[in-house]
Structures are given as structure tokens and as C-alpha cells.
Amino acid sequence: MPSAQPAGNRTAPSVHDTTALLRTETAGLYAGAVHAVVDDVAGRFEAVRQPFSGASRSELQTLVDAVDLDGPARGTEAALHETAELYATHAVWFHDPAYLAHLNCPVAIPAVATEAMLAAINTSVDTYDQSAVATLIEQRLIEWTASRIGFGLGHPQGADGVFTSGGTQSNFQAMFLARQKARAAGAPLERLRILATAASHFSVAKSALLLGLADDAVVEVAVDGTGRMRPDALAAALADLAAAGDTAMAVVATAGTTDRGRIDPLAPIADVCERAGTWLHVDAAYGGGLLVAPRRRHLLDGIERARSVTVDFHKTFFQPVSSSALIVREREDLLPVAWHADYLNPLENLEPNQVDKSLQTTRRFDALKLWTTLRALGADGIGAMVDAICDLTERVHAVVAADEDFTLVAPTDISTVLFRYEPPGLDPRHADALVAQIRRVLFDSGRALVAKTVIDGRPTLKLTLLNPDVSLEQVRAVLELVRTAAQGILAGEQLLDDDTPPCRTAAHPRLHRTRAEDVAAARAGAEVAR
Numbered sequence: 001m002p003s004a005q006p007a008g009n010r011t012a013p014s015v016h017d018t019t020a021l022l023r024t025e026t027a028g029l030y031a032g033a034v035h036a037v038v039d040d041v042a043g044r045f046e047a048v049r050q051p052f053s054g055a056s057r058s059e060l061q062t063l064v065d066a067v068d069l070d071g072p073a074r075g076t077e078a079a080l081h082e083t084a085e086l087y088a089t090h091a092v093w094f095h096d097p098a099y100l101a102h103l104n105c106p107v108a109i110p111a112v113a114t115e116a117m118l119a120a121i122n123t124s125v126d127t128y129d130q131s132a133v134a135t136l137i138e139q140r141l142i143e144w145t146a147s148r149i150g151f152g153l154g155h156p157q158g159a160d161g162v163f164t165s166g167g168t169q170s171n172f173q174a175m176f177l178a179r180q181k182a183r184a185a186g187a188p189l190e191r192l193r194i195l196a197t198a199a200s201h202f203s204v205a206k207s208a209l210l211l212g213l214a215d216d217a218v219v220e221v222a223v224d225g226t227g228r229m230r231p232d233a234l235a236a237a238l239a240d241l242a243a244a245g246d247t248a249m250a251v252v253a254t255a256g257t258t259d260r261g262r263i264d265p266l267a268p269i270a271d272v273c274e275r276a277g278t279w280l281h282v283d284a285a286y287g288g289g290l291l292v293a294p295r296r297r298h299l300l301d302g303i304e305r306a307r308s309v310t311v312d313f314h315k316t317f318f319q320p321v322s323s324s325a326l327i328v329r330e331r332e333d334l335l336p337v338a339w340h341a342d343y344l345n346p347l348e349n350l351e352p353n354q355v356d357k358s359l360q361t362t363r364r365f366d367a368l369k370l371w372t373t374l375r376a377l378g379a380d381g382i383g384a385m386v387d388a389i390c391d392l393t394e395r396v397h398a399v400v401a402a403d404e405d406f407t408l409v410a411p412t413d414i415s416t417v418l419f420r421y422e423p424p425g426l427d428p429r430h431a432d433a434l435v436a437q438i439r440r441v442l443f444d445s446g447r448a449l450v451a452k453t454v455i456d457g458r459p460t461l462k463l464t465l466l467n468p469d470v471s472l473e474q475v476r477a478v479l480e481l482v483r484t485a486a487q488g489i490l491a492g493e494q495l496l497d498d499d500t501p502p503c504r505t506a507a508h509p510r511l512h513r514t515r516a517e518d519v520a521a522a523r524a525g526a527e528v529a530r
Helices: 024-047 055-067 076-085 110-123 135-149 166-185 202-210 229-242 266-276 287-292 331-337 367-377 381-403 428-445 472-495 515-529
Strands: 160-164 194-195 218-220 249-256 280-284 309-310 325-326 406-410 414-422 449-457 458-464
Touching: 024 076, 135 160, 135 287, 135 325, 135 367, 160 166, 160 331, 166 194, 166 202, 166 249, 166 280, 166 325, 166 331, 194 202, 194 229, 202 218, 229 249, 229 266, 229 287, 249 266, 266 280, 280 287, 287 309, 287 381, 325 331, 325 458, 367 381, 381 406, 381 414, 381 472, 414 428, 414 472, 428 449, 428 458, 428 472, 458 472
Parallel strands: 194 218, 194 249, 249 280, 280 309
Antiparallel strands: 160 325, 309 325, 406 414, 414 458, 449 458
């Protein structure tokens, strides 16, 4: 358990450890420590056979609480070993084929190797005198991303942008810029509105809150039957706002909704926004990888007409967290972010200080990972992996649609699979109740991780495919675990009923079993949970 003795009451050592910090004299110690960590992690990658250990939260809390953070120094080797046993042993492994839950991708080896470089050198890309070439590398990547979007063509001001911690920060900064532009035009703060669909990322509504907008500032735009924004509904909503005296400060279109993986019709939406003179922001945090996908780049047609775009490289560019960027079509749109301090970035300084356009001051040089990955794999190589993911998703959709135990809930443009375990005769309410139970059984077993969400008011299981090296057979294996878990849960429910088991009737013929068969199915479900 943690020590109850305050750290301030302990006797401080009279001499500090002169081997603790990375410097010229300790370079050899650094190399040894990092090599040991790399060897240990590599061994774990080779040995891992499921995405999670299956340890319960109470077990993990006990392990965490047992560490005395006020205890005596243990030395680097012992501390690293202890940390690996605590963290790496019980980490969630996103590279494992049975990890199919959230928007977490396996990471490119050159990017991981670059992490070691940037962490040791510890550059902060806020001012040029702290970063030098790092600032120039990041700016070149901003320009590269802008060119992939299609910005800069016909815009003499030129595009610009900045790396951020993730899509939430990128979206927030875009909404801040849109707010400032609307305010500069004289629009009252309380009358500003953001238009988005219900499928837009939660950071849009959170941004409205943080920016001090009215409680009803986010106006929901209707979608079609597949979850894509309807341009006609957007036009009607904009007209309604204008009639009410409100100002649409921004329209947020999504290129890759979190649940459905759908891409709003960007070109028609851009038509509507241009007619209304409204800022169009495209949240391509998920779908940004399509910018380099040879066979699917056309899905983003119209993105070049946005005013700002969010791209998360740590999703579909296979980068370690964190690596995201906000790109604007016209660099002057970033001016409202600038704040000058004499000790950091005085106004008269002509150096290219990235802090002038960033919400952060101290900021990691996360752009370097993408730089190395592009040089190692090439943009086309990354794009081929994005296409491979989408190809796999299409095959999984076909498998689910052909299986009478499963219901395929919705189509996708990228790499999600929405489905339920819903065999013939199973009551829909019962199928809904199974969603959370199936996910919990699989998570507690550690053998597979799937996600759950709500689509059209009903709970739904979700697979998110972001690993181009996963095979269809490996995804089939996860689907079989879903089936086995569901059947085990149902069989367990039957065993709890002392009377006539409810599923041993024509209402659920696939579970028409003897009592011995029920017990066998329950044991199978329990085995999944181990």
C-alpha cells in the first residue's frame, strides 16, 4: 500500500544520483536501459496471444496500490522491470488480431523507432530557438498534408496548420477560429451556432461548451438512412437560423463517423456552405488516411473546399499516439491564436515560432514520426494499407450478412462493422440485452475486445478494423467467440430457470437442446470467460 508518511517528512539524500540524467557521461547507461526495454517489449510482442490479460479492475487496482511511490530508490534496472510487469503485462495490445474495438491502430516500426530519438532529444516545437530544424520539418509536413487535401490551389495566401494532440484538440481549435471570425464580423456570442449531425464527434459539442456558446448552440442536421448529412437539410437549417437572427459560425462535416465510418457528401455540403458564406470544417480524424489511399481517395472529393480540416495520423497513418493536425486553407485564419510574450515569442521576432499558431506552448515533436514513416514506407505504401483495411471490412460485412445468427446493422465507407447476435426467433429486446453482456464476457476473458454503441436507438456490437495484416479467418475467429459467448449466456439463463427453459421452444429453435446440451453450452461460455 502507498506510504501514509508525507514525502516532506522524509530525510532527503545529501547527494543526488549523478547517473540519473541523460548526458554525455551517461550515454552508455541510456543505451543499456533502452536496449533492455526494447528487448523486453519485443519479447512480449512475440509471446502475446490475446489482446488483454483478463485481469479484473480490482486485481489491477491492488497491483497499483501496492507500489509505494514514496519508497526508497530501487535503481533504473529494477524500476524498469517492475514497471514492465505492472504495465506491459496488463496493457491492451492493439496489434493483436482479436483487438477490434476502438480507433486504435498498430504502429509503424519506423515511427516507433523515431519515438526513441525524439524522446531522448526532447525537442519542444514552440519556438524556433528551441527546435530549429524540427520547426522546419513540421512545417513541411503541414504543407504536404495541405497539398494532399488540395489546399493552396487558387489561394494566394497559402494553407497552413499545426500539429496537435488529437482530433479533439484539432476540432476545438477549428471551432475557436470559426468563432473568432464570426465575432470579428459582429455576430453576438449568444447567437452563434454550429451545425453538425448527431453522428459528429462529441468534441464538437464539447468545443461549444468550452467556447462559451449558448446551451443550444449545436444545431443537429438530419441524416439519410445510412447516417450521412443531408445537404438539403443543411440548407434548410441554415435558412431557419438566418430567419431567427442567429449566425451559423461553422458547419462540421465528418469524413469517417466514429460508429458507422460514414463520409458526409462533402462536395454538396461545400456548395451549401459557399452559398451561405459559412465556415466549413471537415473532421477527417478517422478518414484522413484516405488522402493517400490509391483506390479510395475519391471518397474525400470536396474536402479541398473546406475552410479547415482535422487529420489524425495516429489512426489511419499508423502513428503512435499522439499525432494529429489542424490544416486551414488560408494561413490568416490562424492569426487569432497568436499571443506574444517578451520572454518567449516577442512580436518583433521574425523567426517561425509554431507557438504563434498552437493552443499549446510546450509541445512534443510528434511530426518527426510521420516524416520517418513517409520516408520509410512512402505515401503510397501507407495508402495501400488503408485500402487493405477497407477491403477486409467489405469481406467481413459479407460474412456477417450471410450468417443467420448475426444481423448486419449498417454499411460503412471505411472500416467499421456494426452487428448484433440475433438468430431467428430471438426477441429483439433479448438481443439488445446481450450486446453489453457479450462485450463484457469477451473483455473479462482477455481473448477478444469488441466495442458497443447505439444505432437508431438500439445497442449494437462494433468491430473497428485498423490492422491491414489481420486476415479474414482471424476476424471470423472473433465472430465465433461472439457467437459462443452469446450462446453460453443464453444457456446460463436457461439453467437458472427451474421450469421450462424459455429458449427450448419454437421461438428459438437454434437453442432447442437437452439439459446435457445446455450444460455443455454453459461450460463453453464459461471457457470463453476464462
